[in-house]
Amino acid sequence: MGSLVRTDGLTTEQAEILAVVREFVDKKIIPVATELEHADEYPTEIVEGLRELGIFGLMIPEEYGGLGESLLTYALVVEEIARGWMSVSGVINTHFIVAHMIKQHGTPEQKERYLPRMATGEVRGAFSMSEPGLGSDVSAITTKAARTDDGYEITGQKMWLTNGGSANLVAVLCKTDEGAESVYRNMTTFLVEKESGFGETAQGVTIPGKIDKMGYKGIDTTEMILDHHRVSSDQILGGKPGKGFYQMMDGVEVGRVNVGARAVGIANRAFELGIAYAQQRESFGKPIAQHQAILFRIAEMATKVETAHAMVVRAARLKDAGERMDVEAGMAKMVASEYCKEVVEASFRIHGGYGYSREYEIERLYREAAFMLIGEGTSDIQKMIIGRALLQDYQL
Numbered sequence: 001m002g003s004l005v006r007t008d009g010l011t012t013e014q015a016e017i018l019a020v021v022r023e024f025v026d027k028k029i030i031p032v033a034t035e036l037e038h039a040d041e042y043p044t045e046i047v048e049g050l051r052e053l054g055i056f057g058l059m060i061p062e063e064y065g066g067l068g069e070s071l072l073t074y075a076l077v078v079e080e081i082a083r084g085w086m087s088v089s090g091v092i093n094t095h096f097i098v099a100h101m102i103k104q105h106g107t108p109e110q111k112e113r114y115l116p117r118m119a120t121g122e123v124r125g126a127f128s129m130s131e132p133g134l135g136s137d138v139s140a141i142t143t144k145a146a147r148t149d150d151g152y153e154i155t156g157q158k159m160w161l162t163n164g165g166s167a168n169l170v171a172v173l174c175k176t177d178e179g180a181e182s183v184y185r186n187m188t189t190f191l192v193e194k195e196s197g198f199g200e201t202a203q204g205v206t207i208p209g210k211i212d213k214m215g216y217k218g219i220d221t222t223e224m225i226l227d228h229h230r231v232s233s234d235q236i237l238g239g240k241p242g243k244g245f246y247q248m249m250d251g252v253e254v255g256r257v258n259v260g261a262r263a264v265g266i267a268n269r270a271f272e273l274g275i276a277y278a279q280q281r282e283s284f285g286k287p288i289a290q291h292q293a294i295l296f297r298i299a300e301m302a303t304k305v306e307t308a309h310a311m312v313v314r315a316a317r318l319k320d321a322g323e324r325m326d327v328e329a330g331m332a333k334m335v336a337s338e339y340c341k342e343v344v345e346a347s348f349r350i351h352g353g354y355g356y357s358r359e360y361e362i363e364r365l366y367r368e369a370a371f372m373l374i375g376e377g378t379s380d381i382q383k384m385i386i387g388r389a390l391l392q393d394y395q396l
Helices: 012-039 044-053 071-084 086-105 108-120 244-280 292-320 326-356 361-372 379-393
Strands: 125-128 144-148 151-162 169-175 187-193 199-202 205-207 221-231
Touching: 012 044, 012 071, 012 086, 012 361, 044 086, 071 086, 071 244, 071 292, 086 108, 086 125, 086 151, 086 169, 086 187, 086 244, 086 361, 125 151, 144 169, 151 169, 151 187, 169 221, 169 244, 187 221, 187 244, 244 292, 244 326, 244 361, 292 326, 326 361, 326 379
Parallel strands: 125 169
Antiparallel strands: 144 151, 151 221, 169 187, 199 205, 205 221
């Protein structure tokens, strides 16, 4: 193990968890990741291994059968998993966004009903906010939940559901007419139950199939079509309508820390591959690592990995302390994703022509890094969030 992405102040238990996860990644994920990714094959054995390690219950409180760990522990675990294969970290990301939202905002009955089974992985969560006609403009959602005598009927089309096929519980953001002047107070999060798989997976719920993507393969990214799906009022997250936007934004903060951590994991792996290859490949009678141009590239890569890691750790610790961290999460996500792209490209250049071959792992990382730039909000969106907050902090 090298000297990068070490974290000060960890407990003995945190260090032990990370050691177990790193061993699992080295033995069970890295050796098969590229083959499974190229085949776009769901990593069933890997996911079952993570279930056995208790990773699905990592942040779920002990009273509900989880490990009760912090967001920091989760972020560091995600870094390790993404270092092996970024897609696997996606399996647990949306699961934990939903678990976090239920833990923070759910009714006591919702917590009792879902969290114990989410801790074991029996219930898999998916997170549904985006739609085909919008990206980060959440206020423009068109999926509507209309009141009925015994609940609501949801109609609309959702897009980009990670775990859309494998999940059996989806947190869905809908428009509801609560009579509020602000559009953000006319949104409600519903907990929609369905069967795993594709096709009609519940009354009025259809998952058409996997979306074919450039990268981020292996796991299922899907649409979700809701056609007068009937749901009881008990399935409103928190029990009261009109709070969906704020619940979702809380989940997105966790998601941005996750994507930042994923970007660090990818960048760290790209650095490992680059520095190893630079010491093995020779040109002009010596390893290319001894050429100044390559040496400088290695130094820049390591510095960017460390910087991104430090920002992700800071954002996670703020969240764990109960402090607002939308700016810090945005900064961490932006820097980590942009540096991930730069580090992967630098490693790709070190590999030369071999980096363009599907035989080499760096080719997969090159495609995975692109997703980090858009997942959980682009850098432009992060800049808007950061800039507006700074204007408030430094208002004249």
